[in-house]
Amino acid sequence: MSSTTRTRFAPSPTGPLHMGSVRTALFNYLFAKQNKGKFILRIEDTDKERSAKEWEGDIIEQLSWLGLKWDEGPDKEGSYGPYRQSERTELYKTYLQKLLDDKNAYHCFCTGEELEAHRQEQTSRGETPKYSGRCREISETEQKEKLKAGNNGVIRFVVEPKKVTFKDLIRGKIEFDMSLSGDIVIAKDLDTPLYNFSVVVDDSEMAISHVIRGEDHISNTPRQILIAEALAFTIPEYAHLPLLLGEDRSKLSKRHGNNSVKRFREEGYLPEAILNFLALLGWNPGDEREIFSLKDLVKEFKTERVQKGGAVFNLKRLDWINARYLKEKSVSELAQDAVPFFETAGFTPKDKKTTEKIVALYKERMHKIAEIAEYAGFFFQDFLKYDKELLSWKGSDSETTKAMLKKAESILIEVKDWKEETIEKVLMEAAEKEENRGLLLWPLRVALTGQKSSPSPFEVADVLGKEATLQRIKEATNKL
Ligand code: GLU
Numbered sequence: 001m002s003s004t005t006r007t008r009f010a011p012s013p014t015g016p017l018h019m020g021s022v023r024t025a026l027f028n029y030l031f032a033k034q035n036k037g038k039f040i041l042r043i044e045d046t047d048k049e050r051s052a053k054e055w056e057g058d059i060i061e062q063l064s065w066l067g068l069k070w071d072e073g074p075d076k077e078g079s080y081g082p083y084r085q086s087e088r089t090e091l092y093k094t095y096l097q098k099l100l101d102d103k104n105a106y107h108c109f110c111t112g113e114e115l116e117a118h119r120q121e122q123t124s125r126g127e128t129p130k131y132s133g134r135c136r137e138i139s140e141t142e143q144k145e146k147l148k149a150g151n152n153g154v155i156r157f158v159v160e161p162k163k164v165t166f167k168d169l170i171r172g173k174i175e176f177d178m179s180l181s182g183d184i185v186i187a188k189d190l191d192t193p194l195y196n197f198s199v200v201v202d203d204s205e206m207a208i209s210h211v212i213r214g215e216d217h218i219s220n221t222p223r224q225i226l227i228a229e230a231l232a233f234t235i236p237e238y239a240h241l242p243l244l245l246g247e248d249r250s251k252l253s254k255r256h257g258n259n260s261v262k263r264f265r266e267e268g269y270l271p272e273a274i275l276n277f278l279a280l281l282g283w284n285p286g287d288e289r290e291i292f293s294l295k296d297l298v299k300e301f302k303t304e305r306v307q308k309g310g311a312v313f314n315l316k317r318l319d320w321i322n323a324r325y326l327k328e329k330s331v332s333e334l335a336q337d338a339v340p341f342f343e344t345a346g347f348t349p350k351d352k353k354t355t356e357k358i359v360a361l362y363k364e365r366m367h368k369i370a371e372i373a374e375y376a377g378f379f380f381q382d383f384l385k386y387d388k389e390l391l392s393w394k395g396s397d398s399e400t401t402k403a404m405l406k407k408a409e410s411i412l413i414e415v416k417d418w419k420e421e422t423i424e425k426v427l428m429e430a431a432e433k434e435e436n437r438g439l440l441l442w443p444l445r446v447a448l449t450g451q452k453s454s455p456s457p458f459e460v461a462d463v464l465g466k467e468a469t470l471q472r473i474k475e476a477t478n479k480l
Contacts, residue, residue, distance in 0.1 A: 005037025006209045009063075009070070010199065012044045013055035016260035017062045019313070020214070020244045020252060023278040027241060028212045029068050030279070030301040040206060041073030043084045046198050051086070062261040066271045067294060072206075080206040085198055092193040095201050095231060096155060096186070104230040105186060108135040109146055109153035131156070131182030155187040157197070157227055164222035169210070169239035169303040176222035184223055200224045204233035212239040212303075239303050242282040245310040252313050259313070268341060268369030270329075273322040281311040291324055319367040326366050334359045338372045345373035347380040350465075357463045361455045379463060384450030384472065388479040393442040401443045402480045404434075408444045409473045418466045424458035447476035 009025040011017065032039040041063070045051035060075060072078025082088060099105035108131075110118075119129040136158065138146075146153070161179035168174050186197035193201075203211060203224075211221075218240045228235050246256035264274060272293060279297050280290065283306050292300065326334065335355040342349060349355040358376045366372060378384055392401045411426050427444070431437040445457040448469060454460065461469045 004207075004209070005032055005035035006040060006207050007032040007037065007212055008040040008042050008203070008206065008208050010042045010044050010202075010213075011059050012047065012050070013052060013059060014047065014050040015055055016262055017055075017059045018259045019261060019264065019274070019278065020259065022063070022066065022068070022261060022274070023244065023281050024213055024241060025063060025068055026275060026278050026297075027239075027283070027301070027306075028210075029070075030297050031210060031212060031239075031303065032071075033298045034301060037209070038071040038078075039069075040078070040080070040208070041070040041076075041083060042202060042206065043074055043086075044195070044199070045084055045086045046193060046195065048086070056084075058262065062265065065265060066261070066275060068275070085202065088198070088202070089191055089193075091205065092187075092198055092201055093190050096190050096193060096197070099157065099186075099227075099230060100155070102230070103158070105155050105157045106136055106138070106183075107143055107147065107153050108156045108183075108185070109138070109151055110135060128180060130180065131184075133158075133183055136183070152189045154185045155189065156183040157186045157223075157230070159183050159223065159226060164225055166221060166225060166235070166238055168218075169212075169237060170242075170306045171240060171308055174218070174221075176219070178222060178226065181223070186227065196220055196223050197227060200227045200231070200233065203236055204228060204231070208236050210237045210239065212241065215240045215243050239306070242307055243310040244281060245312045247312060247314065249310070249312065251310075256313070264318075266370075268337070268371070269318065269322050270325045270369075273318070273325040276325075277318045277321050280317070281313065282306050290321065323367045326369070327363065331356050331360045331363065334363060334369070337369050341370050341373045342376075345377065345380075347373065347377070349379075354463060357459075361459055361463070378449045378451060378454070379460075381450075383475065386446065386450035388476075390450075390452065391443045391446045391476055391480065393436070393438045396439060398480045400439070402477055404440045404443050405447060405473055405477045405480075408440060408447075409470060409477070412461070412466070412469060412473070415466070418462070420458050420462040423461050424456075427458065443476065444473070447473050 007028040009028050011021055029039045043056050043059070045056065056074070063070070070076060072080060072083060074083045096105065100107075115131070118132060122129045135153070135156070159178050159181050163175055163177055165173060165175045184196060185194060187193040202208075221238055221240070225235055244252040246252050252259065261274070275294055275297070276292050279292060279301070283301060285292075285300050286305055329337075335352065338355060338359055342355070349358065358379060359372060362372055362375050366375070388398070391405075392398060407430060408427065411430055412423070415422055415426060427441065428437075431440040434440050441457055445454060445460070448457055448460045448464060464472070
């Protein structure tokens with residue numbers, strides 16, 4: 001093995017890239033970068049039926065958007081390619097043949113029914129079911145005949161019934177008693193290797209120094225170690241990341257909602273906020289800090305500080321982190337980010353300045369950019385829908401409300417220099433004369449927004465412009 005740290009993210013392109021996978025990718029990235037090593041993207045597409053180019057495209061697109069750059073991968077040449085398993089069949093074949101030649105693997109011709117019957121027998125005896133190893137005994141001649149007759153069966157790896165121990169960077173020493181496991185299927189045939197085998201060949205051939213992956217793979221590790229030993233490969237170091245849990249503390253799954261990166265991207269979460277959030281799923285800096293750029297994370301991340309217990313995928317925390325990043329962005333950046341969301345909602349702000357003004361009104365309270373289209377919808381509607389009762393300030397009657405709106409109208413008609421400060425000044429002067437400011441300001445604000453809560457009428461009037469403001473006041477008056 002080279003002395004360089006080399007980690008890999010090895011997704012199977014069988015569906016959209018989800019957040020849990022990105023957490024794995026991120027930890028691999030951080031570990032590689034902080035050790036001045038390389039981060040490799042390997043597409044594990046040996047399952048031809050379930051893999052699709054579309055999903056490979058999604059993996060590449062979303063990882064790129066997130067800014068997790070790989071040093072070698074299907075679209076980035078390196079000395080260990082190709083980086084798609086479907087293009088490495090010959091290599092797997094060579095090693096499968098070697099295992100067969102060395103009697104570390106054999107063809108198994110047991111049928112599904114035979115295996116099932118055996119399983120049931122074992123279960124009824126109260127034993128943990130495992131493959132009996134029956135086909136190990138088949139003579140070479142019989143084997144050849146069967147293969148010739150087109151009965152391919154499967155290829156099984158001889159699992160030695162010994163204890164396999166490894167040191168997990170997160171969990172410490174882990175031991176598996178392999179006498180509990182039967183011989184495992186590592187390929188359907190010489191051209192169709194399965195996960196546990198191809199991953200071992202690739203990790204070795206690609207000189208992967210550290211395998212960092214989810215805890216759900218932990219029981220695969222002793223099998224992979226045995227296969228690697230049989231092929232005289234160097235065994236990489238392992239780190240198994242804690243499971244991700246839903247808010248109900250069960251394993252995070254589709255049941256908890258759509259966790260694809262695409263969804264979060266479409267909702268307007270920022271890539272830097274997503275990475276920050278994912279980094280904290282199982283890792284913490286050991287103090288109170290919660291905001292980390294990718295650069296900070298490369299510096300601060302330590303496998304020793306990765307927890308063993310499951311990490312809850314807490315969307316409120318993501319919202320909070322995202323809001324923090326949104327606050328740090330300039331109004332003009334946010335306005336640019338908001339454009340696609342306005343477009344999707346069918347809103348066309350008059351000009352860039354207007355978009356910026358709207359964004360500025362919500363910057364402090366937004367958790368994600370998509371919210372801007374919900375919050376700001378009233379700016380773009382020709383007719384606002386709201387109950388006329390909403391116009392009245394704390395139970396005042398509709399005559400009073402109407403009179404107040406008329407007053408606001410007559411004041412605003414006179415305003416020449418239409419901008420927030422001027423509007424505020426003249427309206428506040430009038431409002432202070434009332435028994436309560438709300439008497440004048442509340443109906444006006446509702447007339448302009450149709451909302452129970454919103455920014456102040458001065459801010460809204462400024463964005464709407466004089467004509468639309470007066471028009472909305474008229475419509476409100478007509479309701480009463
Ligand atoms: N293709 C496997 C997966 O997506 C990779 C597992 C591993 O990292 O070894 O789960």
